[in-house]
Amino acid sequence: MASRAEMFRSGARLFARLAPRLRRERAGIAAAGVAMAIEVGLRLVEPWPVKFVLDAVSGDERWRQSLPWLASWDPGRAVVVLALAIPAVAGLRAMAGYHQSVGFAVVGNRVLTDLRAELFAHLQGLALAYHRRARRGDLLVRVIGDVGMLKEAVVTALLPLCVSGFVFVSMLAVLTWMEPRLGLLAIAVTPLLALLTVRIGGDIHATSKRLRTREGAMASAAAESLGAVESVQGLALEGVFRSAFGRANEKGFREGVRGKRLAARLERSVDVVAATGVAAVAAHGAQLVIGGVLTPGDLYVAISYLRRALRPAKDFAKHSARLARAAAAADRVLDVLDEPGAESIASGDADAAGVRGRLELDGVATGHEDGPLLVQGLSLRLEPGEHLAIVGPTGVGKTTLLGLLPRLAEPRRGSVRLDGLDLRAYALDALRARIAFVPQQPVLFAGTLEANVAIGLEHATREDVEAAVERAGARAFVDGLADGLDTEVGERGETLSAGQRQLVALCRAAMRRPAVLLLDEPTAALDAPSARVVAAAIERLADGVTTLLVTHDPALAATCDRVLRLAHGR
Structure with missing residues (x-):
């Protein structure tokens, strides 16, 4: 029955x-x-x-x-x-x-x-x-x-x-x-x-x-x-x-x-x-x-x-x-x-187009869904253009903390503000348009290199892509490819090396001219020469942009203005 x-x-x-x-x-x-x-x-x-x-x-x-x-x-x-x-x-x-x-x-x-x-x-x-x-x-x-x-x-x-x-x-x-x-x-x-x-x-x-x-x-x-x-x-x-x-x-x-x-x-x-x-x-x-x-x-x-x-x-x-x-x-x-999908995420209608990148975290506590709190009572303030390295052992919530900015996760307690406004006051799409996120393992899509760099930007021109390549310091990499920007990268970018995929992800971030740049272990899976190339690209791209960098590399962390060390939820 x-x-x-x-x-x-x-x-x-x-x-x-x-x-x-x-x-x-x-x-x-x-x-x-x-x-x-x-x-x-x-x-x-x-x-x-x-x-x-x-x-x-x-x-x-x-x-x-x-x-x-x-x-x-x-x-x-x-x-x-x-x-x-x-x-x-x-x-x-x-x-x-x-x-x-x-x-x-x-x-x-x-x-x-x-x-x-x-x-x-x-x-x-x-x-x-x-x-x-x-x-x-x-x-x-x-x-x-x-x-x-x-x-x-x-x-x-x-x-x-x-x-x-x-x-x-x-x-x-x-x-x-x-x-x-x-x-x-x-x-x-x-x-x-x-x-x-x-x-x-x-x-x-x-x-x-x-x-x-x-x-x-x-x-x-x-x-x-x-x-x-x-x-x-x-x-x-x-x-x-x-x-x-x-x-x-x-x-x-x-x-x-x-x-x-x-x-x-x-x-x-x-x-x-x-x-x-x-x-x-x-x-x-x-x-x-x-x-x-x-x-x-x-x-x-x-x-x-x-x-x-x-x-x-x-x-x-x-x-x-x-x-x-x-x-x-x-x-x-x-x-x-x-x-419940994105439409269920509470958001306002504030326009994020003119934000400068001033970040404030006030008493933030966060963790995985239904799991224990990984970060508790975190308060900090970043001025526009300031760089913050986030370091600590694996599993303490570094990547989870990054996810709060584009609202991929929500704080359990406390608040996160951008240019003085709570993130929830901004329209979700407008907020994410002003934040560039480069994950540890960037995903490329089947198509040309140019299409991957400009993905999601309907009115991007070839000249815009070329300029993004320059800003990301990836000119030598692109010129070294037989077909340049017309190179087919294959599904998930399988025709490129890990370092090359990371450079493409940085070019993609440069296309968006973000107010906030989020980098999650950008050199973790790279050999020393590739890591140096990517580090140089990050330095160019992050110039004047509020940047949060998760890393285990002391040398890369030392390039930032401040270092936040997470351990035991603090």
């Missing part, structure tokens, strides 16, 4: 999330809805030409009362006209069906494409603590696979089922109007169909949710192994990661087979119940034909309506596994969207 309730809850959550987007698409939905109404109307009409043909050839003259304009025609000519009406109605219905299918598909694809864009943007804004807990492969599955599964299910299963549901109600209503006893027989099987659908469908949803979790684990294992393939090969860990991937793969296989079995069971059960309903209507309808209450054509219409009306249940059984996987995928997507 819990899994069935969960499946309906998943649908309700998704609809609530998509409702604003659906309202924006109301014109497209209305147009597709009109086409759907026309198609359903033509489906109701479709069996009637055949009915009149059957009545005419069986010798039952009641068809002439229904078609007075053909009453004076001989049966042969009337049958020809009625036969021609069959493909005409089918053709019109096909046209209406095409427009409603395409219309709903466009709406569904557009809405879910927007949802994927929102999910990706939301992931980018989530706190670093969330990303440290999450597995990257699983997040990729949610962005690409889960939203893709939603799109497929909505377009190929859910929307057709909505149309089928409209047909179901319409045909049962007309059938009941034609002959109430047959209508009641048809309606009698629907509770059993609903029970089967809800009962087995809930089990399919639970299985599908476990399957999506297994697939996320597989993606994470693959991403982890391939992302560190050099270490995996160097340490001969291929077997370890193959085993981890294989275990997740095997569990996914078992869940997939279980889901297929449940779907097949539902589909076959629905077939039997639907056939029982058709048999009951056929048997009772035949008695009514023999008794002269109905014509043979009436019985044909009744059976046609019933078979078509029961198709939604068959369609649901056919698409049950896909819909259950989509419900599970919706849960996984919405779980991420429900995480």
